[in-house]
Structure formats: structure tokens, C-alpha cells
Amino acid sequence: MKAPTFLExxxxxxxxxxxxxxxxxxxxxxxxxxxxxxxxxDFAARTAFGRCIAHGAHVMGLLSTTASMMSRRSVARGATxxxxxxxxxxxxxxxxxFAGDTLTARYVIEEVDDGRAxxxxxxxxxxxxxATCLVGTHVLAWVMPA
Amino acid sequence: MKAPTFLExxxxxxxxxxxxxxxxxxxxxxxxxxxxxxxxxDFAARTAFGRCIAHGAHVMGLLSTTASMMSRRSVARGATxxxxxxxxxxxxxxxxxFAGDTLTARYVIEEVDDGRAxxxxxxxxxxxxxATCLVGTHVLAWVMPA
Numbered sequence: 001m002k003a004p005t006f007l008e009x010x011x012x013x014x015x016x017x018x019x020x021x022x023x024x025x026x027x028x029x030x031x032x033x034x035x036x037x038x039x040x041x042d043f044a045a046r047t048a049f050g051r052c053i054a055h056g057a058h059v060m061g062l063l064s065t066t067a068s069m070m071s072r073r074s075v076a077r078g079a080t081x082x083x084x085x086x087x088x089x090x091x092x093x094x095x096x097x098f099a100g101d102t103l104t105a106r107y108v109i110e111e112v113d114d115g116r117a118x119x120x121x122x123x124x125x126x127x128x129x130x131a132t133c134l135v136g137t138h139v140l141a142w143v144m145p146a
Numbered sequence: 147m148k149a150p151t152f153l154e155x156x157x158x159x160x161x162x163x164x165x166x167x168x169x170x171x172x173x174x175x176x177x178x179x180x181x182x183x184x185x186x187x188d189f190a191a192r193t194a195f196g197r198c199i200a201h202g203a204h205v206m207g208l209l210s211t212t213a214s215m216m217s218r219r220s221v222a223r224g225a226t227x228x229x230x231x232x233x234x235x236x237x238x239x240x241x242x243x244f245a246g247d248t249l250t251a252r253y254v255i256e257e258v259d260d261g262r263a264x265x266x267x268x269x270x271x272x273x274x275x276x277a278t279c280l281v282g283t284h285v286l287a288w289v290m291p292a
Contacts, residue, residue: 015178023176030169030176031207032161035214037228047228048289056231057210060203061177068181082183082193085202087238087282093231136233143194 004117004142006077013069013107015062019054021099027058054097059134060088063123066107067138070121074142081117081142088123091136095127102128107138117142150263150288152223159215159253161208165200167245173204200243205280206234209269212253213284216267220288227263227288234269237282241273248274253284263288 028034033055036043044052064085071083097103104126111120118141125134174180179201182189190198210231217229243249250272257266264287271280 017178026172026176027207030172030204031210032163033207033211033214035218037214037230048291049228049230053230055207055210056234057203057206058176060206061173061179061201064177064201064203065179068179068183072181082195084183084195084199084242085239087236088202088234089237090233090235091237092233096230145194 004079004081004114005112005119006074006079007070007109007112007119009109009112011070011109013066014104015065015069016102016104017062018102019058019097019099021052024052024054024058024099027055031055031057049096051098054099056093059093059097059103059125060091062103062105062125063107063138066105067121067140070107070109071140079142081144083140083142086118086139086141089137089139091134093134095131095133097127097133103133110137117144150225150227150260151258151265152220152225153216153255153258153265155255155258157216157255159212160250161211161215162248162250163208164248165204165243165245167198170198170200170204170245173201177201177203195242197244200245202237202239205239205243205249205271206237208249208251208271209253209284212251213267213286216253216255217286225288227290229286229288232264232285232287235283235285237269237280239280241277241279243273243279249279256283263290
């Protein structure tokens with residue numbers, strides 16, 4: 001069977017981006033989560049973190065970018081379905097992300113299930129010091145044309 | 147032992163919000179994920195979805211809001227630690243979210259572990275028709291002052 005995903009285990013997509021205070025404020029506006037630990041420097045200074053931290057779902061957004069890089073690669077190779085994010089498993093925020101941090105999101109295909117038109121990827125986000133801020137897995141699924 | 151979380155199983159937090167095309171565009175800018183399935187109506191019309199869809203991590207942002215509602219409730223009741231998002235388990239995007247959809251995010255505490263200062267919540271996001279777009283679970287953890 002011709003693989004409907006056109007992806008292979010071991011393939012990697014990476015995306016690097018700095019998270020600025022303005023980005024965190026924009027995420028707060030879009031999501032509605034304007035908790036002061038994210039948006040109020042004076043408040044955040046009195047928490048265990050000492051500084052404003054990025055939202056977890058914001059950090060996951062960088063992984064969304066890597067998943068889209070992978071899905072475009074699949075389509076460019078001939079996949080006929082529409083690749084779509086099916087879900088995330090066991091996401092853990094292992095270290096806070098602060099304004100000014102430069103993050104690298106890494107997406108590594110671990111399993112390819114051509115029969116079900118799905119792939120599973122290992123996720124990692126590291127900061128400018130190489131410290132891991134997020135780990136988890138992602139499932140990409142190909143929706144076939146009707 | 148006095149519960150460090152000050153939350154109980156069965157407690158609910160809800161947040162309702164409309165997702166507009168401008169919100170999706172803003173999320174694309176913040177995350178870097180400007181895949182045309184999210185941002186290009188003509189491209190999206192030729193996919194299995196037929197219309198631009200919201201990013202999964204964007205939809206999860208509404209759940210970040212409900213988690214913050216719960217964490218503020220905990221602090222208002224006397225918790226001394228800083229509640230923080232520890233992670234998400236088995237998130238599944240069960241239906242696409244389109245621009246103009248009005249979503250309700252629901253966060254229901256299922257387990258309270260006062261010894262480890264953690265709670266686990268059941269997550270659900272439904273659209274204006276009551277159809278479920280996302281299911282999963284979330285872990286909130288209290289970081290104690292040094």
C-alpha cells in the first residue's frame with residue numbers, strides 16, 4: 001500500500017522563536033486568560049516564579065507550527081488527505097517560560113500508522129539554555145476527501 | 147491535614163467566548179503557525195473542512211482561562227502555593243472549530259490529591275450547537291514558596 005501519510009519515523013521538524021511580553025499579552029487577549037501570573041509583573045514577582053510566565057497553550061502553539069511543517073511536507077510528497085491535529089498526549093510543562101526566552105520546538109515522528117492514516121510524534125520545547133520546558137506527544141491524522 | 151489546594155471534586159469553572167477570524171489570525175502570528183488551513187479561506191475551501199479552522203492550541207487557551215478561574219478560587223480560599231498548569235493528558239480535537247463559532251470551555255475537578263498538592267480536571271469544549279470539539283484532562287499543581 002502506498003503510504004497515505006508520506007512520512008517516516010525519525011523525521012524532524014523544528015521551529016525557533018522568542019516569546020516577548022507583547023506575545024504573552026496578545027495570548028491573554030485571545031484566550032481570555034489574563035491571570036496576573038501572566039500579565040502583571042508586580043503580582044508575578046510575589047509568586048514562586050518571580051516573573052511573568054507564558055501560558056502553556058501559548059508554548060504549545062510553537063509545536064502547532066512544527067506539526068504544520070510536517071503536514072505540508074506530507075502534502076508536498078503526494079498525500080491526498082488533509083492532515084489535521086487529532087490531539088496531544090501527556091503534555092508536561094517541566095520548566096516555566098519567561099518573557100524574552102527563545103524557545104525551540106522539536107517535533108519527531110515516532111510511529112507511522114499508514115492503515116489508519118495517523119502519525120505519532122515526540123514533542124519537546126527547550127529554551128535558550130537548552131533546558132526542557134515542555135515534553136509530550138502529538139497525533140496527526142489525515143482526513144480523506146469525501 | 148488542611149487541604150493545600152482548597153478545591154473539591156465536582157467543582158466547575160466555565161468560560162464562553164466567540165472565536166473570530168481575527169482571533170485565528172492573531173494566534174497564527176503569535177505561534178508562527180500560519181498554515182493556510184487556518185488563514186487562507188480559498189485554500190481551506192479545497193480541504194476536507196471547507197472553511198478555515200482554529201488551531202487546537204488556540205481552543206486550549208479557553209481552558210487555560212478556566213484553569214486560572216479555578217486557581218484564583220483556590221488562592222481566595224487560603225492556598226499559600228502558586229497554582230500552575232502542570233500539563234494536559236489525552237487531549238482530542240473531536241470536531242473542527244470555525245471562525246464565528248461560540249465555544250464554551252468547561253473545567254470539572256475530578257481528583258484532589260492534597261498530599262501532592264495537585265488536582266486533575268476533566269476538560270470539554272462545546273460549540274454553539276452543543277457539539278463537543280475537544281475532550282481531555284488537565285493537571286494543576288501548587289508550587290510552594292521557597
